[in-house]
Amino acid sequence: MTEEQEVQLEAATTAFRERDVSGRIQSSPAWWDLSPEDRARLFQRQVEARLVEAALDPEGLSSTARAVLGRIG
């Protein structure tokens, strides 16, 4: 992959997702820009990324879990 492709993939790897005015969670704009093949690569990257994040977190929580906990308050 080129560095530009890597950066595109990384932009969608984040657990942050916008919400619309009704509170519905939205797909990442970066995700929409990816080809189906790159979305499959993204999935693998997210699996690895969340494993690393959970390993680094004192409570074993990934950024996805942190985002959900932030949502529920």
Next chain:
Amino acid sequence: MTQADLAFLAVRGGNRYAFAHWLSMVEAPLRRSLQRYARDLDTEVILQETLTRMWMICARGKDLEGENASLLLAFGVMRNVRREEQRRLKLAGQRDGGRPEDHPDAATSNPAPPDPALRRAIARCFEKLPGRPRKAMEARLQGATPDRDLAEELGMKLNTFLQNIVRARKALAGCLEESGVRLAEYLP
């Protein structure tokens, strides 16, 4: 009853700490089951919406029956979330998933937090990362902040921030490999 089920039952009444513990065990098997939909759906959206709904269900108090019942319940909720998203995006119906019989591994898996040896190895390699890539990756751990805000806090342009995370991932993977740790072996 699994550790995850015990944590789930402890959430009753709104125990956020117990819910966090439950999340640490069930996220990986739930995410893994979404692989077949990754080309058509933003699986991060499906997973976060599922986990948010599970908070409401278990905080209200929900009895569990059978082994791995909380995980199987979450699979069912995730199936509904995924179908709603497919309808919203007007996607044709795909292979089903979410029912217990669609996830034979769910009935036998024992959801667990990350392996302690892996945690130590990753922590060692993380400490060795160069400053800016490490700071960028560390900033991402909190989960609920847009990258553009994290980049700004670190005094980086968004593209530079993302490049630093890419570098951090590569360096971390290289360090783990040198230490004889193959991340792939720990993937769910």
